[in-house]
Amino acid sequence: MILESLQLLFFKNYDEANLRLSPRINCFIGDNGSGKTNLLDAIHYLSLTKSAFTSVDAQSIKQGEEFFVVKGRFQPADEAAEAAGPEAIQVSLRAGQKKVVARNKQPYDRIADHIGRYPAVLISPYDTDLIRQGSEERRKYFDSLISQLDHAYLELLISYNHVLRQRNSLLKLAAERQGGYDRDYLLVLDEQLVPLGLQLVAARQQFLLDFEPLFQRHYQLLADSREEVLLTYKSQLPETDFAKLLRVQERKDLALQRTTAGPHKDDFVFLMDGLPVKSYGSQGQQKSYVIALKLAQFEILAARKQQKPLLLLDDIFDRLDEKRIVRLLQLVADHTFGQIFLTDTHLDRTDLALSSITEQINRFRVEAGTVRAV
Ligand SMILES: Nc1ncnc2c1ncn2[C@@H]1O[C@H](COP(=O)(O)OP(=O)(O)OP(=O)(O)O)[C@@H](O)[C@H]1O
Numbered sequence: 409m410i411l412e413s414l415q416l417l418f419f420k421n422y423d424e425a426n427l428r429l430s431p432r433i434n435c436f437i438g439d440n441g442s443g444k445t446n447l448l449d450a451i452h453y454l455s456l457t458k459s460a461f462t463s464v465d466a467q468s469i470k471q472g473e474e475f476f477v478v479k480g481r482f483q484p485a486d487e488a489a490e491a492a493g494p495e496a497i498q499v500s501l502r503a504g505q506k507k508v509v510a511r512n513k514q515p516y517d518r519i520a521d522h523i524g525r526y527p528a529v530l531i532s533p534y535d536t537d538l539i540r541q542g543s544e545e546r547r548k549y550f551d552s553l554i555s556q557l558d559h560a561y562l563e564l565l566i567s568y569n570h571v572l573r574q575r576n577s578l579l580k581l582a583a584e585r586q587g588g589y590d591r592d593y594l595l596v597l598d599e600q601l602v603p604l605g606l607q608l609v610a611a612r613q614q615f616l617l618d619f620e621p622l623f624q625r626h627y628q629l630l631a632d633s634r635e636e637v638l639l640t641y642k643s644q645l646p647e648t649d650f651a652k653l654l655r656v657q658e659r660k661d662l663a664l665q666r667t668t669a670g671p672h673k674d675d676f677v678f679l680m681d682g683l684p685v686k687s688y689g690s691q692g693q694q695k696s697y698v699i700a701l702k703l704a705q706f707e708i709l710a711a712r713k714q715q716k717p718l719l720l721l722d723d724i725f726d727r728l729d730e731k732r733i734v735r736l737l738q739l740v741a742d743h744t745f746g747q748i749f750l751t752d753t754h755l756d757r758t759d760l761a762l763s764s765i766t767e768q769i770n771r772f773r774v775e776a777g778t779v780r781a782v
């Protein structure tokens with residue numbers, strides 16, 4: 409699958425932009441703050457219907473404007489779809505209204521139905537947040553990844569979160585009314601929550617069985633070092649009966665006005681030589697750890713979707729040492745990747761790094777919210 413063109417209107421620091429893209433390598437070059445990462449984020453919107461950096465869509469509307477539009481033309485990967493011609497994907501938001509995602513001008517009834525159609529993988533300076541931040545960051549990452557792989561997982565997650573929200577509202581209501589609440593309703597909600605929660609846990613475990621070996625291999629290739637890395641899933645549920653656990657926690661839940669047990673509290677544990685990467689891994693090891701995660705993400709998406717995800721490489725030459733860049737460029741040269749979008753502040757450095765690559769490279773100069781081909 410190829411993103412052939414990208415159009416922006418009032419997106420972040422852009423008034424307007426219109427780019428014709430290379431099917432292989434696209435470089436966005438410009439000073440700090442010029443709008444390079446914003447271009448990658450626009451592509452992220454087309455793939456995942458949301459920003460990679462903010463959960464508040466309204467922040468993507470250019471300041472002082474009323475709406476934004478991001479439009480992309482995709483050439484689908486599979487032959488049947490290819491025969492039907494390119495697809496136009498459009499994401500738009502008017503301040504105060506609901507976001508609209510449309511395919512060939514037809515708005516989706518449910519935006520989630522778009523997810524997984526055009527997979528993308530972003531490697532960015534913020535990736536180490538996955539290691540440094542709390543469990544929510546990791547759950548979000550893996551939930552999003554598994555959702556791209558498997559639409560049924562996304563449906564499951566949406567259902568679970570829906571029941572969870574209802575449950576938490578009831579707990580809040582109970583506190584407001586000082587205990588006068590409909591306990592039967594709580595038990596009904598729990599009956600719905602339990603099977604959904606157990607399925608979520610099983611799906612995450614199954615996913616890791618396939619994913620972990622890929623991650624291991626990428627880490628070893630990238631770091632070529634002796635430390636043992638491990639990625640595991642920590643849930644209270646496999647050992648504990650979820651239904652029973654909800655009863656045990658009921659008083660605590662009522663006191664705290666939220667549900668304190670379940671897969672929404674689980675964690676993915678990142679280890680190195682048996683210790684947390686967060687405290688044990690050096691900065692370089694932490695970077696390798698998250699890049700290995702992202703490369704494994706690319707590989708598993710490519711295999712399951714039978715199309716290569718868009719690869720978005722933000723600030724890659726700035727942050728990586730030579731060894732890792734060489735390794736990444738090997739993967740570029742041997743066509744492990746399909747279409748690539750990268751950002752850098754220096755054209756010479758990018759050209760030097762890519763000098764051994766003979767394929768079509770489109771270069772774009774980004775300056776204060778404008779972008780032009782060079
Ligand atoms: N909604 C918005 N309206 C106007 N400007 C915005 C909006 N959102 C972000 N910006 C601006 O966009 C600018 C460019 O951001 P971006 O992250 O794309 O820069 P960059 O070229 O990647 O820079 P760096 O090299 O430092 O990573 C920032 O200065 C930011 O303030």
Ligand SMILES: [Mg+2]
Binds near residue numbers: 444722723751
């Ligand atoms: Mg940037």
